Amino acid sequence: MIIVVNNNISDSEYKELISYLKEKKAEIHEVRGVEKRIIGVIGNKHKLDKDAIITFEGVEKVIPIIESYKIASRQMHPQATIIEVGKVKIGGIQPVKMAGPCSVESEEQIWQSAEEMAKQGVDILRGGIFKPRSSPYSFQGIGEIGLPWLRDAGKHYGLPVISEVMQIKQIEDMYDYVDIYQVGARNMQNFKLLEELGKTDKPIMLKRGIAATLNEFLMSAEYILSQGNNKVILCERGIRTFVEFSRNTLDINIIPMIKNVSHLPIIVDPSHATGRRDLIIPTTLAGLTAGADGFIVEVHPNPHVALSDGAQQLNFSQFAKLIEDYKIIENSVEILRAKKMKEIEKDASSSLQ
Amino acid sequence: MIIVVNNNISDSEYKELISYLKEKKAEIHEVRGVEKRIIGVIGNKHKLDKDAIITFEGVEKVIPIIESYKIASRQMHPQATIIEVGKVKIGGIQPVKMAGPCSVESEEQIWQSAEEMAKQGVDILRGGIFKPRSSPYSFQGIGEIGLPWLRDAGKHYGLPVISEVMQIKQIEDMYDYVDIYQVGARNMQNFKLLEELGKTDKPIMLKRGIAATLNEFLMSAEYILSQGNNKVILCERGIRTFVEFSRNTLDINIIPMIKNVSHLPIIVDPSHATGRRDLIIPTTLAGLTAGADGFIVEVHPNPHVALSDGAQQLNFSQFAKLIEDYKIIENSVEILRAKKMKEIEKDASSSLQ
Amino acid sequence: MIIVVNNNISDSEYKELISYLKEKKAEIHEVRGVEKRIIGVIGNKHKLDKDAIITFEGVEKVIPIIESYKIASRQMHPQATIIEVGKVKIGGIQPVKMAGPCSVESEEQIWQSAEEMAKQGVDILRGGIFKPRSSPYSFQGIGEIGLPWLRDAGKHYGLPVISEVMQIKQIEDMYDYVDIYQVGARNMQNFKLLEELGKTDKPIMLKRGIAATLNEFLMSAEYILSQGNNKVILCERGIRTFVEFSRNTLDINIIPMIKNVSHLPIIVDPSHATGRRDLIIPTTLAGLTAGADGFIVEVHPNPHVALSDGAQQLNFSQFAKLIEDYKIIENSVEILRAKKMKEIEKDASSSLQ
């Protein structure tokens, strides 16, 4: 931690600060420039609180040096984490394809979707049972009745299933029916929910909040990890910016950045990150080329009658085009992935020696 | 609702769209320009889904005309809502002063704070019991043990109390101890929590999410209102922007905007909106001049040892300066408020005739 | 300057960095933690380039400690700068009222405006002659022919005039006709234009770019100041954010922040910061209460037929309401200003001792 102090600080104020730091058993290194004083502090991070130090008179800035996430950090865990869900490996050489309807709407709709997704080579079936909606007057998801439909359709076609959990109570309700719990962007900082998910033994796909920083995103992962569940899958689903032509802005930069600083897999969600069918295919491919461990896309048998998010759902033939384009780059993407994984793990390991 | 259609649509595609709309019992008005066709649609909003219509071939845009919030709307309720908490009126001529520590840390600390706040003329005592923190390794609030401390200190000094609720379970736990439930920015779209709060009879202060639009903010209020609880207090606490010198950017524009479109009171929170002690006083005054119905500010007996958010907590003498400056403008702000309230109510009423 | 180095750096790489710094005559202080090494560097800022140092292997961050603006800095110049334009003082106790049409459109229109503005107590008359427009097909301003109209109308009613300069060539063309040159938000980083304006002897009102940081804003002021022209007036006119109900977001926080770090006056521009007539009055008052040295507002005799920016121009009776509301707070704002000026100057002076 570095403390920047204005030279107009009085002697007694400065002494007060120094004795506070010493009380906390911090090792202190002072450097005095013409306008400012710098204090380098080494010591027990838990005892030293940035927010407390900044309240001392004359202190202008407190700059933390060590990242606050630990278990999520690549430095602590150079090898990429690979999460197995049935036969599917998330985080390995092969990118993972997740697809399915925004919401489960009927037994027929999800069976029809599962059949088509299996046929198209999808690895994991998505389907919302509980839906967070901005308006209390909108469709809120089919609810518990849909859980066996989703599970059975997936099982029949050999597809593990992923579905969003919105409340602590639903963790148990959903347990027997889903293979991966999804935490939506709006719940990225619903810390109690994260903690409870950290106590389960199922993989959690954690979506980045629309205004979450890299650090906040990884600290939310840390909430789950610190409870003992190390099967966390990150998901970039677009951030909110001034841009008006797309619903959100896909932060493509964060994909390789996550790979640098964390060992957790990261999935790209172009449906939410663009909000427009005509941008989904190119951004899916871009996400994978940038290093994403897979994609999740919304596909509906008939988007005209979808009960949620029609604008961003592909129909079956549009999804077939995505798969067709993906196959063009698939092989080179996998060569690239194998190469990158080695490079990053080597770099990270060397930093531990 | 207005539908913009590209003129390259085929006749059969166009017919498909029109018959879909007619099926929904919509009244249709078609206008054909050189490049685009416009369809004006009047009808049952609940049956017409923007997201479904956009999935039809050739449809470029669907533009809703009517706002989606209803109970929160000024048009439906021209008179300003005034919420009474004990003797305090929120939303009336006199702005309301809420202050107290970020977190309740000990019985002594909250009693000391309550005494001072009462002395300084504060109307409502704030104090966090459960704290949402970005890091699982940070202080998470004193927890239930602090509830009676907060209530008793408030009661002794005649101050109603406000405290944050993070989970459905806590609604009941806190019921006997708080006068106003606060919903934090991170929970603005925790819809189940909002629904449950809508079933209580206590006022709810709903903080705007750091990336929430005006519409999303009011739709979250609508979640509470639509359950029957009409005591909703809005709170602007800063939004996340590219700006780096302040923790957030106070969106001062939203204060008069809320007054135009809604009858609900709105409070300004300069502690979070700036994140810096040196900006709190001027932005508090600015918020009130712009029309806010009160302010909420974090004050701590000794910010050096605060367990959370020290950087933005005022100490007692700094808070005394805020009150001193506030008194300079108090009278003119109240004259302004009385004048504005009449103007807005008159405008809104006339639009109902 | 602080350099954070990863401990995985090799000995030879570290030596290379240290010898680079020593070559630059920097004084070096090394602190070694478990994961990172910190190097505190004191020395000639001009010789040490952040961007060069970060290119060394193992360097993770380079953190500058001293602000890069100098002449604009409050620390170097504790007294507030007051700029005199005729009898008007910008930056003193009395806030300054600037108003007039977005564009000068005809001789009659600007004379009519000048007459009304003078009657309403405005201090400075605004009027665009050259207009930067997003579209090449929009009205681009009346051009040179309007310059004498603006000057003569202003002179007749005793109002100094301000008008935007877009190109180096126009500096000379406008010299005899305007009292203050305005630099628009789009030109905030048109550095050659700023340099040339720095060689004139007239006041410059520099508008903040829609995505400019505090530092970039003050560094642009520094371009003018460093050429010898110390009459720089800053102007906050809203930033671009995700917010959709207003054209821009007025960054109210920057007003007191500028007062802390700089001695230059700052004007608030609610017309551009909101883009909506119904938000102009409350945000004008808020800006002044937050400490702005004045406001600039667009007023047009008949906004229906305005050739630019009609949506945000007030008509004469709407502007009269602004003045009416302003008078309610005028006196208390001036008391507040006098108090604040003393406090800030005292703080800044003490830091020089």
Place this chain on the structure above:
Amino acid sequence: MIIVVNNNISDSEYKELISYLKEKKAEIHEVRGVEKRIIGVIGNKHKLDKDAIITFEGVEKVIPIIESYKIASRQMHPQATIIEVGKVKIGGIQPVKMAGPCSVESEEQIWQSAEEMAKQGVDILRGGIFKPRSSPYSFQGIGEIGLPWLRDAGKHYGLPVISEVMQIKQIEDMYDYVDIYQVGARNMQNFKLLEELGKTDKPIMLKRGIAATLNEFLMSAEYILSQGNNKVILCERGIRTFVEFSRNTLDINIIPMIKNVSHLPIIVDPSHATGRRDLIIPTTLAGLTAGADGFIVEVHPNPHVALSDGAQQLNFSQFAKLIEDYKIIENSVEILRAKKMKEIEKDASSSLQ
């Protein structure tokens, strides 16, 4: 154009609006709902000004239907524009590789760079002669003396050159020395500069401003195109967002979006869009996969001693890794491009029939 009117409008106000529209020879279609009235307007866009109409009492919104850019529009020009610079084709099947130092610093440095870039298969050599810098105290570019160095080095190694133009005066000075003029992000709305560049016969690479919308970006292209120069190359170089780990956020969504709405080529600039060497390679590849017509990357023989932007410049061996990774995906990217070009042109042509 669609006008939304509040039903609280008085009859006389409504008549005033309608007669204004009729005066402008607009064809009017009125639709009356319960709360609002909608007026569909067809007619001469040039005569109808959105900003004027919104000033009428009762008008709530004016929604333009037709895009404001014309010459830049894909609808007017379904075939992709291919710009030839010597033997290089920008916008064709093969993506274009532009690279070189941020600034030309010496004759030796640019010759060394040119030699290496040619060896690595680069198509176009970049090198800044005039540099826009946030600080007046930073290196401002080598200036005119560097122009022949850049041209001669390029010529010797068979590389056309691109360099930034900051002022109208420099257009002529640079004319004999550069093959492509670059307009920097800060000058994207320096409209007079754009107009003058529109009168030259050389290709212009126009960088998107850090806070520019899609429409503003294309309207700036329109400034050049409308003067007769149709050789406009767009460049996405990152936008300013709340994200703090990268200097900017690469808006990957805009790449396929531009392809949909415009025929102009678009280049991706990962150096500025990330500001970090460790993110350049994956984002370059992602940009190309998303459909960019090429990339521009900063490469310096020795970034340690670079006079500008060291942090984001690759050294020669880092650039060799970029080329190595690019070669892995090159073939599949070209297959994808050929496929996409056909699809988009077919779609756009059909819309003209």
